[in-house]
Amino acid sequence: MKDIIEQNKASLVIFARYPEKGRVKTRLAKTLGAEKATEFYRLCAEHLFRETEKLPPEIERYIYYDGVENEKELREWAGGGFAYCAQGVGGLGQRLENAFSAQFSRGAERVVAVASDVPDISSSIISEAFRLLEGHEMVIGPCHDGGYYLIGMNRMHREIFEGIPWSTDRVYAQTLAKINQLGISFRRLPCLRDIDTGEDFHQWAETAIASGSMPWGNLLTGGGTIEYKG
Numbered sequence: 001m002k003d004i005i006e007q008n009k010a011s012l013v014i015f016a017r018y019p020e021k022g023r024v025k026t027r028l029a030k031t032l033g034a035e036k037a038t039e040f041y042r043l044c045a046e047h048l049f050r051e052t053e054k055l056p057p058e059i060e061r062y063i064y065y066d067g068v069e070n071e072k073e074l075r076e077w078a079g080g081g082f083a084y085c086a087q088g089v090g091g092l093g094q095r096l097e098n099a100f101s102a103q104f105s106r107g108a109e110r111v112v113a114v115a116s117d118v119p120d121i122s123s124s125i126i127s128e129a130f131r132l133l134e135g136h137e138m139v140i141g142p143c144h145d146g147g148y149y150l151i152g153m154n155r156m157h158r159e160i161f162e163g164i165p166w167s168t169d170r171v172y173a174q175t176l177a178k179i180n181q182l183g184i185s186f187r188r189l190p191c192l193r194d195i196d197t198g199e200d201f202h203q204w205a206e207t208a209i210a211s212g213s214m215p216w217g218n219l220l221t222g223g224g225t226i227e228y229k230g
Contacts, residue, residue, distance in 0.1 A: 011059070012059050012113075013062050013064055013099050014049075014063050014114055015099075015114070016045055016063050016065055016074070016078070017116075018070035018073050019039075019042035020038070020070060021034045021035060022034055024041040025037035025038060027197050028201060031198025032201065044117045044119050045117070055123055055126060059130065062103070063084050065084060071084065093162065093166055094161070096161050097158055099111075100113065109154060110152065112150060117195060118192050119195065119204065120208075125189055125192075132189075133154045136154075137154055137155065137184045137185045138153050138179060139187050139189060141188070142188065143172065143194040145196065147172055148175065151175075159178060160175060160182075160184075
């Protein structure tokens with residue numbers, strides 16, 4: 001893996017927001033409350049930040065942030081191991097397209113974008129995405145809710161982000177249909193949960209508890225503090 005990365009410039013793009021109450025996980029807040037939903041997002045993002053520290057140093061890490069008014073706070077929160085870029089205007093598809101285009105324009109040969117609200121994301125999954133891009137044009141990580149948590153390319157395919165019904169349960173299916181229609185070679189990563197609703201959270205938590213991998217304290221049982229233990 002390290003040899004591949006040394007030979008091919010690689011960029012990891014993280015789409016993130018500063019964890020401000022009322023601006024993140026608003027649907028989840030309807031069940032958990034705004035404070036706990038915000039704390040859950042913060043822990044998810046910080047887990048991802050830590051996982052990316054395990055990646056080879058040849059992978060350049062970028063945080064594409066939403067909300068220029070919180071840029072200073074976001075930099076202080078996420079730390080100095082990242083380059084920071086504004087997502088810009090437009091819908092999610094436009095912002096993803098802009099991020100990929102910018103990375104390829106600066107010379108990257110492998111670009112992987114990942115969401116910051118997926119609690120089971122790991123450095124091994126991200127590393128596998130970069131490895132798969134050595135022999136395939138695209139890689140995609142589906143979510144149980146019909147979206148995707150990760151997408152990667154080894155060259156620009158703008159069409160992948162066009163005409164997609166974002167924020168619906170058809171995002172992954174229609175993206176996959178477009179990939180097949182265009183004849184793009186791709187590989188699929190494990191399906192993970194993107195936690196947007198109370199139902200998403202409880203389904204994930206039940207599985208995590210059963211497997212012994214529940215990392216976030218007493219959030220499920222309604223306690224007042226959420227502590228990261230992993």
